[in-house]
Amino acid sequence: MPSHxxxxxxxxxxxDALLVAALAAGDLAGxxxxxxxxxxxxxxxxxxxxxxxVAIARATSTVPPPITSxxxxxRLTPEQAARLRPSGWRRFAGVLAGPRLAFTRPLGIGLATIxxxxxxxxxxxxxxxxxxxxxxxxxxxxxxxxxxxxxSAPAASSAYGAAGDGIIRGTGSGAVGGPVASSVPAxxxxxxxxxxxxxxxxxxxxxxxxxxxxxSAAGGPKGTSAGSGGAGDLIAGREVPPTSPxxxxxxxxxxxVVVGLGLLVLRRVARGAATS
Amino acid sequence: xxxxxxxxxxxRRGPLAVEDLRSTTVADDPVQRRDLILLExxxxxxxDAFNDLVVCYQDLLFALIVRMVPDRDQASDVVQEAFFxxxxxLAGFRGGSVKSWLNRIAVNAAMDIQRARKRxxxxxxxxxxxxxxxxxxxxxxxxxxxALMTERHRAINDALATITDDQRAAIVLFDVEGYDYAxxxxxxxxxxxxxxxxxxxxxxxLREHLSDRMELFxx
Numbered sequence: 400m401p402s403h404x405x406x407x408x409x410x411x412x413x414x415d416a417l418l419v420a421a422l423a424a425g426d427l428a429g430x431x432x433x434x435x436x437x438x439x440x441x442x443x444x445x446x447x448x449x450x451x452x453v454a455i456a457r458a459t460s461t462v463p464p465p466i467t468s469x470x471x472x473x474r475l476t477p478e479q480a481a482r483l484r485p486s487g488w489r490r491f492a493g494v495l496a497g498p499r500l501a502f503t504r505p506l507g508i509g510l511a512t513i514x515x516x517x518x519x520x521x522x523x524x525x526x527x528x529x530x531x532x533x534x535x536x537x538x539x540x541x542x543x544x545x546x547x548x549x550x551s552a553p554a555a556s557s558a559y560g561a562a563g564d565g566i567i568r569g570t571g572s573g574a575v576g577g578p579v580a581s582s583v584p585a586x587x588x589x590x591x592x593x594x595x596x597x598x599x600x601x602x603x604x605x606x607x608x609x610x611x612x613x614x615s616a617a618g619g620p621k622g623t624s625a626g627s628g629g630a631g632d633l634i635a636g637r638e639v640p641p642t643s644p645x646x647x648x649x650x651x652x653x654x655x656v657v658v659g660l661g662l663l664v665l666r667r668v669a670r671g672a673a674t675s
Numbered sequence: 676x677x678x679x680x681x682x683x684x685x686x687r688r689g690p691l692a693v694e695d696l697r698s699t700t701v702a703d704d705p706v707q708r709r710d711l712i713l714l715e716x717x718x719x720x721x722x723d724a725f726n727d728l729v730v731c732y733q734d735l736l737f738a739l740i741v742r743m744v745p746d747r748d749q750a751s752d753v754v755q756e757a758f759f760x761x762x763x764x765l766a767g768f769r770g771g772s773v774k775s776w777l778n779r780i781a782v783n784a785a786m787d788i789q790r791a792r793k794r795x796x797x798x799x800x801x802x803x804x805x806x807x808x809x810x811x812x813x814x815x816x817x818x819x820x821x822a823l824m825t826e827r828h829r830a831i832n833d834a835l836a837t838i839t840d841d842q843r844a845a846i847v848l849f850d851v852e853g854y855d856y857a858x859x860x861x862x863x864x865x866x867x868x869x870x871x872x873x874x875x876x877x878x879x880x881l882r883e884h885l886s887d888r889m890e891l892f893x894x
Contacts, residue, residue, distance in 0.1 A: 420878055454892040459850040473729050
């Protein structure tokens with residue numbers, strides 16, 4: 400196998416010119432410096448480049464200041480000062496963007512982070528609890544509704560009202576039931592799932608029940624209407640699930656997000672207004 | 676809660692580290708002490724105090740900015756705008772060096788103008804041909820040396836006009852104005868590594884542009 404010639408000594412194009420520039424500026428230390436020094440010692444072009452860069456830096460630093468051809472006066476007149484003096488919103492923006500209220504930025508970031516994290520955690524814990532509550536009846540089996548006679552199934556469905564749809568979906572399978580149930584308001588869903596979870600055993604004898612939970616899940620109400628004459632009553636009798644008041648923690652976290660983001664936006668706007 | 680001593684300290688420690696370091700030496704420097712006194716008076720509404728600051732620093736700012744923008748008129752606009760901005764933001768001064776604060780405002784104004792000009796390009800650097808860029812020769816100056824220096828400075832200025840605005844600003848601030856990396860980083864709002872990179876790349880670009888005139892600088 401032929402030995403490769405030393406790349407550094409044969410191909411200057413492959414050499415790191417930035418490394419040489421950094422060495423010329425005196426910005427290197429350690430192995431980088433050794434490598435750059437090695438380059439300069441072994442490559443004539445790198446050495447020339449290094450010397451040129453040093454010479455350019457020296458020449459740049461000796462460029463004299465431009466001679467002003469006419470006197471320049473940048474002093475402010477009272478009219479200009481009056482126009483520039485912040486007033487109203489600008490004054491407020493100046494205070495808000497000033498160093499005295501610099502803490503509003505980390506405060507805003509902190510509040511928004513805490514709020515978002517809290518909301519996220521609450522959602523996760525809620526989903527977990529709903530999932531477990533939806534899955535539990537499917538496993539538990541015996542429920543009061545199991546004793547309902549087949550003939551009274553429509554009435555039972557009507558009685559359970561709004562939960563009916565969720566129940567039928569929920570009974571497709573335990574695993575699917577959880578997330579579907581969680582998409583409806585929590586109290587109604589969990590309520591329905593608990594009370595009517597075992598409906599498959601009831602509806603097993605009813606016409607719409609074909610034993611395929613997935614079909615029921617795809618078209619619960621439709622299947623119900625085909626299976627019983629009281630379908631219209633069932634749909635008409637569906638009640639809107641009562642909405643529970645929002646949790647206090649949710650309100651706190653949402654408020655934290657809103658206040659945090661508000662602080663950040665306000666400070667940003669203020670800085671823009673103050674510097675414009 | 677807002678008046679608690681701990682919070683007051685936290686607020687006071689807000690400015691960047693570079694300014695913090697400088698503020699420890701402000702009291703020792705009579706120029707900086709004078710600047711701070713003038714600035715405080717200007718903050719209190721004394722326009723004459725602000726104009727004293729303007730007089731102190733207008734030539735310095737102009738000399739800095741005229742190297743960063745294409746022509747003197749633009750440099751004048753930038754410096755005037757920088758003083759306007761400084762007056763508007765007197766309350767935003769966080770301590771440290773007034774000179775650095777004004778320089779930072781002027782450099783940012785120059786960069787803003789350069790960016791705006793890029794969107795609306797005009798004839799580049801018409802005044803680089805102006806003889807007034809050249810230094811005055813001394814009475815006992817050697818004509819050959821003077822001519823060489825003049826040519827060298829012209830070449831450098833030509834080359835500076837060809838590199839990017841960021842690189843030019845970094846090189847002018849470092850090589851010409853003598854600021855260190857940290858100060859330039861603070862002024863231009865970029866990291867230390869970016870400043871170094873801009874200077875290194877800028878010098879490489881200068882060398883590329885000066886490749887056929889490097890004999891002016893060698894020897």
